[in-house]
Amino acid sequence: MADIEKLVEALSSLSVLEASELVKALEDKWGVSAAAPVATVAAAPVAEAAAPAEEATEFDVIIKDAGPKKIETIKVIRVLTNLGLVEAKQMAETAGAKVLSAVGKEAANDAKSKLEAAGATVEVKPAS
Secondary structure, three states: HHHHHHHHHHHHHOHHHHHHHHHHHHHHHHOOOOOHHHHHHHHHHHHHHHHHHOOEEEOOEEEEEOOOHHHHHHHHHHHHHEEEEEEEHHHOOOOOOOOOEOHHHHHHHHHHHHHHHHHOEEEEEEEO
């Protein structure tokens, strides 16, 4: 244990320039880099903190198929979007059309349930 204490004393008496030279010499001798572990440790908490914040708050309601009761689906689309008859019909006939864009989760689920009740196949996705 006395050897370690002597080593600590000797290292404590080094100037900043001498300590820097010591670090470089040890890196060369051992084939390691003293900077890499510091960068990895510093980046890890940032990545962990960002992950929970990515929960979607806006959603798109996408019609996949109007279903067997296309007229009922068109009526629901008109109520949800205030579109005219021709535009609502085109939307019902276009697979992958966004009925609603960037709406809240509750509104998206409500629209989905109304469209599915009319016979349509619908998907709710996080807004892009």
